[in-house]
Amino acid sequence: MESLDLNSFSEIRLPKFFKIRQKFKKDKIENISYKIRGRIKPYIINLRNKRIAVGVGSRGIANINIITRTVVDSLKEEGAVPFIVPAMGSHGGSTESGQKEILASYGITEKSMGVSINASMDVQVIGEYEPGLPVYISKSAISADGIVIIPRIKPHTGFRGKVESGICKMLSIGLGKQMGADSIHSKGFGRFSELIPGIGCMVAEKTNLLFALALVENAYDETCKIEFVTKDEIINLKKEEMLLEESRRLMGRILIPKFDVLVISEIGKNISGNGQDPNVTGLYFTKYANGGPKFKKCVILDLTEESHGNANGVGVSDVITRKLFDKIDFKTMYTNCFTSTYVEPAKVPMVASNSEDAIKMAVKICNGIKNEDTKIVWIKNTMKLENILVSEPLLKEVQLNSSLDILTEPRDLKFYKGEPEFL
Known part of the structure; x- marks a missing residue:
């Protein structure tokens, strides 16, 4: 199976990104x-x-x-x-x-x-x-x-x-x-x-x-x-x-209620039964639960090693990477979904050659928005939500939110062989 060659299409320009800190209660047990x-x-x-x-x-x-x-x-x-x-x-x-x-x-x-x-x-x-x-x-x-x-x-x-x-x-x-x-x-x-x-x-x-x-x-x-x-x-x-x-x-959550694209660096069974926690993302696969932020498209870049190939939950996204796809153990994933009787989480979305292409593809298919104006939230996974990336079009909204601290200036993402260096 071949992925799209984005060089064959008009240039897709990504907005600049900056890092922010989400602030939550920090009480924990030390010993x-x-x-x-x-x-x-x-x-x-x-x-x-x-x-x-x-x-x-x-x-x-x-x-x-x-x-x-x-x-x-x-x-x-x-x-x-x-x-x-x-x-x-x-x-x-x-x-x-x-x-x-x-x-x-x-x-x-x-x-x-x-x-x-x-x-x-x-x-x-x-x-x-x-x-x-x-x-x-x-x-x-x-x-x-x-x-x-x-x-x-x-x-x-x-x-x-x-x-x-x-x-x-x-x-x-x-x-x-x-x-x-x-x-x-x-x-x-x-x-x-x-x-x-x-x-x-x-x-x-x-x-x-x-x-x-x-x-x-x-x-x-x-x-x-x-x-x-x-x-x-x-x-x-x-x-x-x-x-x-x-x-x-x-529990952690995304403190920006509405944007265009959600990028998740990794999903996994060690993170949530559905790979990512819909209570954080809003990406539910049943009609019996709801909540979370509103956005148009989702990108998932990788699968944790602890999942042992079980990519259950990948089906809630719009674009994934070849790296993730190649890690899928379909027998293990299908066993999970067959037992749960819900097959939607195992459906495979569009597969991009690398992370850069995956993000650009999601931006391209967000109708009615200029590429560089796309509001993007990028998290590592749904258990690691303190430091996240957001795109520059969200800057004013972040500045007005007292639960968010800006950690860096907006700058262009750099990619090495399609993988981001600024995370």
């Missing part, structure tokens, strides 16, 4: 291990010689290796026998090796954690939520004497509800492996606001769940809150609801 150790003991009593499954997901959670190791070590010190279970549904291509690879990319291996990792995809049905909707749980987790999970609480990318991504989602979909994820996704995102808490509570009731170590992050991808949530509190839902609202208030 993660100390914080956990100071509070965990009441939750891990009477566990001597008990096998405890520690569920860890597939997202790029801040400090997840430190947090997991601290939980594992604390359990061992109380005489328990912990082991790690990937709680990530169908991710990693729905294979044992694939899920172990994802954990390893976060520094979670048997060697680094000092315990075994049981990544078996075997599941067990623990009942039906309703006729025709079986509830699956990882056999390796349910066979343990106790289960602990380490979820991050945040808004979901495809639906709105009292609880979204977090404790109940990890219990219902994460620990359900591919079969559990497939079972729930078969009902569509329109029912997730009911199914996620309903099935999550059912799993909590029917298993030896001990507690969840729930995490909330600030806009800088830093751990700012750690909460122990007991089994009863999980079933009650109120604590998770409050943590979700706090996460929603703290």
